Amino acid sequence: QKEVEQNSGPLSVPEGAIASLNCTYSDRGSQSFFWYRQYSGKSPELIMFIYSNGDKEDGRFTAQLNKASQYVSLLIRDSQPSDSATYLCAVSNYGQNFVFGPGTRLSVLP
Amino acid sequence: GAVVSQHPSRVICKSGTSVKIECRSLDFQATTMFWYRQFPKKSLMLMATSNEGSKATYEQGVEKDKFLINHASLTLSTLTVTSAHPEDSSFYICSAIDGTPPLHFGNGTRLTVT
Numbered sequence: 001q002k003e004v005e006q007n008s009g010p011l012s013v014p015e016g017a018i019a020s021l022n023c024t025y026s027d028r029g030s031q032s033f034f035w036y037r038q039y040s041g042k043s044p045e046l047i048m049f050i051y052s053n054g055d056k057e058d059g060r061f062t063a064q065l066n067k068a069s070q071y072v073s074l075l076i077r078d079s080q081p082s083d084s085a086t087y088l089c090a091v092s093n094y095g096q097n098f099v100f101g102p103g104t105r106l107s108v109l110p
Numbered sequence: 111g112a113v114v115s116q117h118p119s120r121v122i123c124k125s126g127t128s129v130k131i132e133c134r135s136l137d138f139q140a141t142t143m144f145w146y147r148q149f150p151k152k153s154l155m156l157m158a159t160s161n162e163g164s165k166a167t168y169e170q171g172v173e174k175d176k177f178l179i180n181h182a183s184l185t186l187s188t189l190t191v192t193s194a195h196p197e198d199s200s201f202y203i204c205s206a207i208d209g210t211p212p213l214h215f216g217n218g219t220r221l222t223v224t
Binding site (some may be wrong): 042046 | 116144152153154156201203211212213214215216217218220
């Protein structure tokens with residue numbers, strides 16, 4: 001059974017702080033890793049994807065991947081109240097078999 | 111690019127009736143589309159994988175006779191909830207891949223069965 005685990009939260013951070021979201025996965029064959037943001041009542045929207053070990057930065061977001069530890073994280077710098085949402089980690093094996101984690105609820109306090 | 115359109119966004123129906131939800135890839139061809147279901151404050155649950163020109167692959171525990179999936183063209187997949195009951199009330203979301211990952215999601219359909 002392929003599994004993706006996330007802390008359900010809620011994770012509360014003050015505005016302007018760094019939010020750190022973590023995800024672990026069980027399938028060592030996973031090749032692609034994604035972070036989606038989902039606002040309440042809306043469908044998920046892609047934030048970032050990462051395929052290689054290391055860091056990938058896009059604006060205030062940084063994805064970090066460590067395949068040896070089967071760990072992927074998302075850092076949000078200068079957190080804003082508008083970042084308050086549920087963040088879903090997803091892993092895939094060559095575009096097949098997408099597996100989603102349960103999501104972490106992030107609350108950015110003004 | 112890679113826009114997935116889902117319709118309707120909201121639907122209310124009476125118990126015993128059927129509801130059809132459409133999922134379209136607007137600017138790409140999708141040989142595979144995925145249908146998810148999500149209950150409030152819960153994660154996405156994959157219901158089935160829709161393959162163009164062939165039968166859908168359903169996840170364990172999903173009734174194929176209740177949730178009919180048709181993927182007749184490279185840009186359209188439909189999910190029909192047959193003989194809907196209140197317990198079928200949920201948020202249904204489709205997604206598709208434009209050749210390579212990531213998944214692109216439609217805006218979802220909020221189904222309420224009264």
